[in-house]
Amino acid sequence: MPLVSMRQLLDEAAKGGYGVGAFNVNDMEQIQAIMEAARETQSPVIIQASRGARAFAQDRYLYHLMLAAAELYPEIPIAMHQDHGNSFETCKSAIELGFTSVMMDGSLKADGKTPSSFEENVEITRRVVDFAHERGVTVEGEIGVLGGVEDGHGAGGSGLDHITDPDQAVEFAERTGVDALAIAIGTSHGAYKFTKKPDGSVLKMDVLIAIHKRLPHTHLVMHGSSSVPKDLQDIVNQYGGSLKETWGVPVEEIQLGIRNGVRKINVDTDNRLAITGAIRKVLWTQPEKFDPRDYMKPAREAMQKLVAQRMREFGQAGHAGDYTQVPVADMAKGYADGSLDTRPSVVGAR
Numbered sequence: 001m002p003l004v005s006m007r008q009l010l011d012e013a014a015k016g017g018y019g020v021g022a023f024n025v026n027d028m029e030q031i032q033a034i035m036e037a038a039r040e041t042q043s044p045v046i047i048q049a050s051r052g053a054r055a056f057a058q059d060r061y062l063y064h065l066m067l068a069a070a071e072l073y074p075e076i077p078i079a080m081h082q083d084h085g086n087s088f089e090t091c092k093s094a095i096e097l098g099f100t101s102v103m104m105d106g107s108l109k110a111d112g113k114t115p116s117s118f119e120e121n122v123e124i125t126r127r128v129v130d131f132a133h134e135r136g137v138t139v140e141g142e143i144g145v146l147g148g149v150e151d152g153h154g155a156g157g158s159g160l161d162h163i164t165d166p167d168q169a170v171e172f173a174e175r176t177g178v179d180a181l182a183i184a185i186g187t188s189h190g191a192y193k194f195t196k197k198p199d200g201s202v203l204k205m206d207v208l209i210a211i212h213k214r215l216p217h218t219h220l221v222m223h224g225s226s227s228v229p230k231d232l233q234d235i236v237n238q239y240g241g242s243l244k245e246t247w248g249v250p251v252e253e254i255q256l257g258i259r260n261g262v263r264k265i266n267v268d269t270d271n272r273l274a275i276t277g278a279i280r281k282v283l284w285t286q287p288e289k290f291d292p293r294d295y296m297k298p299a300r301e302a303m304q305k306l307v308a309q310r311m312r313e314f315g316q317a318g319h320a321g322d323y324t325q326v327p328v329a330d331m332a333k334g335y336a337d338g339s340l341d342t343r344p345s346v347v348g349a350r
Ligand SMILES: [Zn+2]
Pocket: 084, 189, 223, 224, 266
């Protein structure tokens, strides 16, 4: 089965009222963990690679690993997504490589650090949308700026510094025609999101709900949405790690988001913690071990367990076989004839 466009996965998720986890990968074991979890739970899935992942693994390795996944799991719809594209060139190269979806994060300048102006964001995102939609590829944009830094990407600071303004979100959707929109509601990338269990003062779910009401046809994306569970932190620390106490986004807040238009939920940190905890445990308790398989296998299993749990919690479990996969080339026709146009003025006139 070829890779499918992320737009189709998210449209189907909207129909079914569930969310789809987007899990980051850097290597073969992570792809294997996600695919086994998808088969175990019969879930459609988004696999995403950051610029850092593409540099770490090399594009050709990543691409062929994804093709292997599509070949070995034909019953699972898989979208391959560029996470946080920083420029038109990054998105273009991902599309040419065979990614079926790209994020153009124009909320930051090409350095991936400095917040850009609204006009700059609109212009670069619109350019990526034109190029991608012509080829049937999905585009996610971002409006507002997330907190923290991950893989060298991010403005740093608190997630509360640049909360998305709903009026700007509507204007952005109208002027760019993005399929999906990442919004800033107080979350941050990385492990250190909140210094206590987040409440309405730091996690702005009301902003998310307001944006969904005004943009019901643009799929919302939650970034920085690992839950950073205490049990995973504890395993790392129990076996020689030194993580500071921290809180992520509680799963029930994500589920509230899913009831209000969130269709894609990015999860990376939780998997990193699961992998690292499993590896630390083997090396700490069995210091005589030196075959990498002795710790990579438990690491892969720990990630699979976590991904399967999130798939059930996000509601995507059981939905892999709901629909026939539309070829990416047919998605291009839908963009060309306007039937996939999500701009509020177009949707309103339909
Ligand atoms: Zn992100």
